[in-house]
Amino acid sequence: MDTIISATGICKTYKLGQSTLEVLKGLDLSVNEGEFVAIVGASGSGKSTLLHILGALDKADAGNVRYKQRDIASFSQKKLNLYRNGSVGFVFQFYHLLDELNVLENVLLPAMAKHGTIGWFSHKKSIKARAMELLHRFGLADRIKHRPYQLSGGERQRVAIARALINQPKLLLADEPTGNLDSETGNGILKVLEQLNGDGQTVIMVTHDDNIASRGHKIIRLADGKIV
Amino acid sequence: MLKRRITILAIASIALCVFITLVVMTVHNGIVNEFKGKNHRFAGDCVVSTDSLVGFTYYEDFLAELRAKPFVFAAAPAIKSFGLLNQPGSDINIGIEITGIEPGEFSRATGFGKTLYYNRLQPQDAFAHNYDKNLPGCVVGIIMMQGGTDKSGKYHHSSFRSRYEFSISCFPLTAKGALAKMSTGLVNSKTFIYADDSHTQIPKVDSKMIYIPFHFAQKLCGMDGPDKRVNAIHIKFAENTSVSEGTEKVKALWQSFLQKNDDKKYANLLQNVTVQKWTDFRRSSIAPMEKEQTMLLMLFIMLGFITVFIIFVVFYMIISHKSKDIGILKSIGISAISIVNIFLAFAFLVGAIGSLVGAVCGWAFVSKANDIEAWLFEEYGWQLWDRSVYAIGAIPDQVQINVVTLIVISAVAASLLGALIPSIQAARKTPVEILQVNQL
Numbered sequence: 001m002d003t004i005i006s007a008t009g010i011c012k013t014y015k016l017g018q019s020t021l022e023v024l025k026g027l028d029l030s031v032n033e034g035e036f037v038a039i040v041g042a043s044g045s046g047k048s049t050l051l052h053i054l055g056a057l058d059k060a061d062a063g064n065v066r067y068k069q070r071d072i073a074s075f076s077q078k079k080l081n082l083y084r085n086g087s088v089g090f091v092f093q094f095y096h097l098l099d100e101l102n103v104l105e106n107v108l109l110p111a112m113a114k115h116g117t118i119g120w121f122s123h124k125k126s127i128k129a130r131a132m133e134l135l136h137r138f139g140l141a142d143r144i145k146h147r148p149y150q151l152s153g154g155e156r157q158r159v160a161i162a163r164a165l166i167n168q169p170k171l172l173l174a175d176e177p178t179g180n181l182d183s184e185t186g187n188g189i190l191k192v193l194e195q196l197n198g199d200g201q202t203v204i205m206v207t208h209d210d211n212i213a214s215r216g217h218k219i220i221r222l223a224d225g226k227i228v
Numbered sequence: 229m230l231k232r233r234i235t236i237l238a239i240a241s242i243a244l245c246v247f248i249t250l251v252v253m254t255v256h257n258g259i260v261n262e263f264k265g266k267n268h269r270f271a272g273d274c275v276v277s278t279d280s281l282v283g284f285t286y287y288e289d290f291l292a293e294l295r296a297k298p299f300v301f302a303a304a305p306a307i308k309s310f311g312l313l314n315q316p317g318s319d320i321n322i323g324i325e326i327t328g329i330e331p332g333e334f335s336r337a338t339g340f341g342k343t344l345y346y347n348r349l350q351p352q353d354a355f356a357h358n359y360d361k362n363l364p365g366c367v368v369g370i371i372m373m374q375g376g377t378d379k380s381g382k383y384h385h386s387s388f389r390s391r392y393e394f395s396i397s398c399f400p401l402t403a404k405g406a407l408a409k410m411s412t413g414l415v416n417s418k419t420f421i422y423a424d425d426s427h428t429q430i431p432k433v434d435s436k437m438i439y440i441p442f443h444f445a446q447k448l449c450g451m452d453g454p455d456k457r458v459n460a461i462h463i464k465f466a467e468n469t470s471v472s473e474g475t476e477k478v479k480a481l482w483q484s485f486l487q488k489n490d491d492k493k494y495a496n497l498l499q500n501v502t503v504q505k506w507t508d509f510r511r512s513s514i515a516p517m518e519k520e521q522t523m524l525l526m527l528f529i530m531l532g533f534i535t536v537f538i539i540f541v542v543f544y545m546i547i548s549h550k551s552k553d554i555g556i557l558k559s560i561g562i563s564a565i566s567i568v569n570i571f572l573a574f575a576f577l578v579g580a581i582g583s584l585v586g587a588v589c590g591w592a593f594v595s596k597a598n599d600i601e602a603w604l605f606e607e608y609g610w611q612l613w614d615r616s617v618y619a620i621g622a623i624p625d626q627v628q629i630n631v632v633t634l635i636v637i638s639a640v641a642a643s644l645l646g647a648l649i650p651s652i653q654a655a656r657k658t659p660v661e662i663l664q665v666n667q668l
């Protein structure tokens with residue numbers, strides 16, 4: 001199996017006035033294609049920070065992240081946008097859907113950004129079909145015209161996953177996708193992720209719950225800014 | 229995003245700012261222009277005059293020279309003096325200003341004819357009347373004649389002109405500046421009959437001025453000797469000659485006229501004569517207005533700044549509100565430039581809609597303001613300003629295209645600027661920096 005993403009010597013420090021907070025202290029990690037990895041650790045151990053760095057949503061102070069052997073720190077702004085848009089799909093702990101748009105539009109947004117205004121029209125049909133398929137699979141086919149605030153937490157999280165998958169990224173990064181949900185709803189989300197992984201999707205999931213982590217093939221434990 | 233209440237509020241606030249600025253600027257511009265127009269009509273384009281009551285000689289030669297020039301449309305001499313007015317049978321004398329004119333020619337050189345009531349259409353007959361044919365007519369300033377207007381700002385005229393007699397006295401001066409009648413009682417008096425009134429809308433003029441026929445004035449003032457004198461020549465230029473251009477030409481003409489006549493007996497009187505544009509001639513009247521105008525201009529600049537600032541703040545707040553969305557858009561790989569563009573397009577739309585709404589409302593309001601005011605007065609007797617106190621006939625309603633354009637462009641520019649700064653700020657951050665702040 002090929003390594004899809006690897007991180008070496010990742011450091012991240014936050015400065016809060018006088019004091020500094022070292023969150024990640026030279027962390028190494030490697031994930032193979034097709035794996036379902038769970039990152040666990042106590043609250044505040046830096047799980048989200050790590051995932052953000054992997055998704056190029058934040059910058060590490062030291063160390064590098066390689067996606068398919070290429071250092072993402074060397075990416076130009078344009079390449080970085082392409083990476084965020086097409087190579088990884090990010091699912092946030094707090095969903096982060098756009099309230100102005102309905103469910104379908106939220107899911108379509110990354111695809112619109114990918115193809116641009118002109119390309120969008122020629123691809124519209126196939127992309128819409130894919131979005132509908134994803135929403136159908138997640139049991140949201142009859143909610144496409146709803147606004148995010150009209151949905152439950154679990155439904156919003158599924159919309160967020162559909163949005164993350166619309167451009168068929170090689171890598172899905174999910175930050176506590178079940179964190180705000182009751183165990184039953186959370187279980188539903190996990191099933192979705194397992195299904196996706198079954199279809200060959202690489203998944204990195206963050207959680208602080210060992211039970212949930214046990215659903216992954218590989219569990220990475222984070223403590224004191226390093227993997228233990 | 230366009231449907232949101234905050235957007236509607238933004239559009240409304242921009243519309244309001246544009247509306248207020250437009251209305252205030254239009255009204256102010258209108259008042260200034262109206263005021264200048266009155267003074268322009270009163271003086272003509274250019275005035276050749278002397279401050280001395282003695283006047284100047286050889287004016288007929290200069291008039292002939294002027295009238296021969298194609299750039300001169302009309303040139304009219306005038307006698308200007310001060311005198312006392314007395315109604316026969318009363319012992320009250322009031323101080324007045326006398327202007328002696330040939331009404332036809334004077335009306336061609338100035339707007340005098342249009343200030344008349346009965347003879348507006350035939351100003352050459354301004355002094356005609358139906359009473360004693362031996363007595364000349366006079367035109368009396370409307371405020372002097374009627375005291376003032378009623379509350380709606382109107383003067384009233386009956387179709388029938390009653391007989392009013394005015395006895396006008398003044399001190400004639402010799403060409404040397406001495407009182408002419410040292411031995412015989414000093415004053416010249418003459419009785420005139422009311423023929424019409426003159427409404428220049430300049431209160432200082434309308435309350436003091438009496439126009440009388442030229443040769444009677446010349447005689448009253450002792451200026452009719454063998455070397456006849458006048459105090460002023462009013463000139464109107466031909467259509468294609470600008471005021472400054474024409475005035476320069478008249479100045480040159482006057483210089484050569486001075487040289488030609490410098491060996492004549494009363495050449496010294498010509499030395500005191502100045503050639504002025506109407507704006508300079510009416511300087512003392514216009515200057516206070518202009519001072520006020522610079523002050524108002526300051527206020528406008530402040531109003532403009534406030535407007536631009538309000539619009540700026542509106543957008544700043546909308547977009548700051550939207551920074552979470554910016555973080556989301558960035559996290560799915562939309563470029564900073566596209567994000568800024570989205571917000572600029574939004575700002576442009578809101579700014580354009582808002583300022584157009586404001587401009588249209590302002591336009592409609594200004595052009596209907598007089599009707600609205602008239603209606604309020606009729607229905608409720610309520611008046612924005614008392615016409616008998618202020619010398620303003622109507623609320624100005626001429627909206628200037630360039631003013632509108634300037635206001636709309638500034639408003640849209642302010643919208644864009646207000647949107648640009650926060651969206652660039654947000655677009656430069658990493659997605660996490662934006663999102664973390666907003667998830668709390």
Ligand SMILES: Nc1ncnc2c1ncn2[C@@H]1O[C@H](COP(=O)(O)OP(=O)(O)OP(=O)(O)O)[C@@H](O)[C@H]1O
Pocket residue numbers: 014015016021023041042043044045046047048049050208664
């Ligand atoms: N922008 C920031 N400024 C300062 N400190 C920060 C910032 N972001 C995160 N931290 C700190 O870094 C540490 C790690 O944060 P992180 O969000 O990665 O934790 P986590 O493991 O995801 O926790 P949880 O399980 O509660 O989500 C925390 O102590 C947090 O307070």
Ligand SMILES: [Mg+2]
Pocket residue numbers: 047048049093175176
């Ligand atoms: Mg976290």
